[in-house]
Amino acid sequence: MVSELLNPWIRDLVPYSSARSEFSGSAGVFLDANESWTGRSCRYPDPLCRELRLRIESVMGLPFDSTAIGNGSDEIIDMLIRMFCSPGHDRIMIERPTYGTYSVFASVSGVSVIDVPLTPSLDLDTQSMLSAIEKEKPKIVFICSPNNPTGRIYPLSVIRKIAEVNKGMTVVDEAYADFSEGFASAVSLIAENERVAVLRTLSKAYAAAGARIGILVSSRAVQEAFMRAKPPYNVSGPDQEAAMEALSDIEGVRSRIAETIARRKEFSAYLSGLPFVREVLPSEANFILMRVTDARSLYDYLVGKGIIVRLRSSEPLLENTIRITIGSESEMTALKEALDVLEG
Ligand SMILES: *Cc1c(COP(=O)(O)O)cnc(C)c1O
Secondary structure, three states: OHHHHOOHHHHOOOOOOOHHHHOOOOOOOOOOOOOOOOOOOOOOOOOOOHHHHHHHHHHHOOOHHHEEEEEHHHHHHHHHHHHHOOOOOOEEEEEEOOOOHHHHHHHHOOOEEEEEEOOOOOOOOHHHHHHHHHHHOOOEEEEEOOOOOOOOOOOHHHHHHHHHHOOOEEEEEOOOHHHOOOOOOHHHHOOOOOOEEEEEEOOOOOOOHHHOEEEEEOOHHHHHHHHHHOOOOOOOHHHHHHHHHHOOOHHHHHHHHHHHHHHHHHHHHHHHOOOOEEEEOOOOOOEEEEEEOOHHHHHHHHHHOOOOOEEOOOOOOOOOEEEEEOOOHHHHHHHHHHHHOOOO
């Protein structure tokens, strides 16, 4: 039961009741929230992001009743840790290497992190994860699929198995799902297991990173706890509007995703032919991870040319790797021109 997993002070929390949540119908005169009576952004935004969630349902197919909006997925990750993990006592579990914020937010909350290394081929080490779960009893297991920075997706059957054995929450971060062809989302697991939650974002495929819109897809019990614990107006009015706009041109979104995938394939093939590239990892995201002979000097060389990529060498299993985001055609051409003149 989710309610038994929540921190008791969250379970028993009496939420702040904002003016906008006490009355949200239509009326002509609002004198309930001490707002100014004039100005472009003078009103508080909808704390429930209802219009946006309706559009998310119609465009992304995520049911209205199972979504809540965070100020980026980052806010949701932070909130989930604070909702479920007791400082100085509970643990989260992550695969390594993965997205960095899970362990940072855990540290901010005084929650320790157990990391389970990926296999040498960068897949989930399912057996090690299952036995670590049974031994350590983490409150939350974060799984990132497609994983950042490896670009790897994990089979749904493996995620289902982990979520069954794990008696805490299993949170699947699907920030890059849209770039994976034939992707099987863990959203389908929520109906059978209320301890599964999925994170989506408008920051990548929907081209709205500046608006800070993360989507929590989860069971009713998790939704309710999140709504109680989150700051009342966590997503600003202009950001909700920007998100509505990002979701208005769905044809544009689809063609940009297709273009990004095509460019990823083409650029991966190009990189594979370079003398100093040892390995280009297959990617299901909007970036490519490659292993080179000397990542640090390649990185410094590119910085000198005004091109910034991401050095990932310090992560376990990722010696001499660089992560490259798939950018515009002209950005990729600039990178190509810089790489073409390099010798082995
Ligand atoms: C980029 C990214 C996000 C997005 O975070 P936002 O706060 O929604 O911008 C989430 N998870 C992963 C793994 C990412 O790489």
